[in-house]
Amino acid sequence: MASFINLLKNEHMKLFKRTGTMVMVAVMLLAVLGAGAVSKFMINPDTQSDWQAELEAENIQFENMLDESNQTSAEQERMQEQLALNNYRLENNKPPVNSETLWGFMIDASNLTGLAALFTIVAASSILAHEFSQGTIKLLLIRPVKRSKILQSKYVTAMMFSGMLLVLIFAFSFLTGSLLFGFHGIDQSHLVYQEGRVVEQPMFMYVAQLFSLNSVEVLMMGTFAFMVAAIFKNSSFAIGISIFLLFTGPQLVQVLNDYGWAKYILFAHTNLQQYIHGTPIVEGMTFSFSISMLVIYFVIFLTLAWISFEKRDVTA
């Protein structure tokens, strides 16, 4: 029987021979370059002037707000934490990360994973739906290969493409950042507030953490799009609905925040950065709860995709 490696080779050949794929990669790289150019040349560096004064002002503001004490306990906790971090910076002369440094730029660039999510959705939808719309699915399925294996090769290829985009953003933003901003501040560390103490962390770890937390959203939305494409065989529909949800999903959770079941919505969990910056979108959620919900959704998506693909009568 044909080896899985051969199927992967086929899917990669089909993916990368399409002009659209190379356009997506190019746009990705241009976006990183563009972000670099904007922070280097367009934004005036006046914020850098006096970070001490700024942090002190911020602290006074926090203290006032805490005195009024009309916030939720989570908000209060958050402010206490920020106060502690600011004080630590002031005491130890550790300025906050400036966006015109390598690390600052990479922290900003971690938001470009949204673009990777978009392109992953496009790739994951079309890798399957195109076979149906082009009619090639017939020739693909009359080979001595199980349907599930073909679907698997397609899913793995889409996710490899997605991973490649994420690695590209990471590596290319490192390259762009170091070329535009040099390596000053490379030894800065990231401060975290743990169990009532401020701890220093290597900045590289922090940046890598941001990227990996963001890639969870990319993975989930790519898998969602793949499922929709497997069920409806239509790439425009799969792309449309996935992109729509990618952008509106988190807002939807905000709106439904007051209902207890809002925490079971996928989009309450796709942004895992909520656990390192700020408070969870629905009160009382924990990191491990989110991970369990994501795993459940992930399994459901793949199961639906597999069932509908294996049982289908191919009439395309």
Place this chain on the structure above:
Amino acid sequence: MEREVVVQMKNVSKKIGNRTIIDQLSLQVYPGEVYGFLGPNGAGKTMTIRMIVGLISMTEGDVLIHGKSVTNNFEKAIAHVGGVIENPEMYEYLSGYENLVHFARMSPKKVTKQRISQVVKLVGLDGRIQHKVRKYSLGMKQRLGLAQAILHSPSLLILDEPTNGLDPAGIREIRAYIRNVAHQEQMAVFVSSHLLAEMQLMCDRIGIVQNGKLIREEGMNELTKADEEKTIQLQVNRLEDAFQLLNNAFPTADIEIIQDRIIISLRREYLPSCNQVLVQNNFDVYEMAQVQTTLEEKFLEVTEEK
């Protein structure tokens, strides 16, 4: 032992909702035989082909390919099959060669580079194989479709409307090729077509399907030559007089004048006396020939009976 069977369809039915699309269809195809699957549009030809290759599930029955069930043992069964289902849709953004490499990689047997170039030469695409399929004409796509179907040297070749979009020279080539692989290499070929004259030239045996049922199945020779009554066309001088004479001599026969010929249907044993009558009455007989019952007429006859 019976003859080895390549494809065996056993009481295959397909129901969608309440509608029965394919109704208890059974047939066999043997090695070295070109089997024509004939029927009007919507009779269920394509549906049947899709069930043989496992693209569509069966409601009842089973298809065995070399004794392996398509339903339960798909990979083993389909390994022997090559096919073009409906239009030869290939990956347009890949070159013809890349398309063949793609399908070669999915074969359980190793398909060598030599085999690929041999097949490319065979279907006459050697000059254009590196071009993108997007730039191919329909005829070239048809050839590429055939190429991917025979790449792994299957023992069953399934072709849905194989001559669609080919020019007459191309049609002749494909026909010759199909007959050749069947008869020389003992491949079983299952062809569907609506081009009846085509089938007549290509097939050894024909099954006629209508409304999802196999209503007739016969060897090519039987189907067109079985009838006892022969239709003869005669070219003689004094057409009207000859017509009268024959009408009197054979009162029960169908006789008519079409253009400059008399068409008469007679049982075989009366043919010499027909000639005798004309000669004895001093008619000059220029031509006396049997009119072939074409498959087309046969087909219309059979399908209209129902």
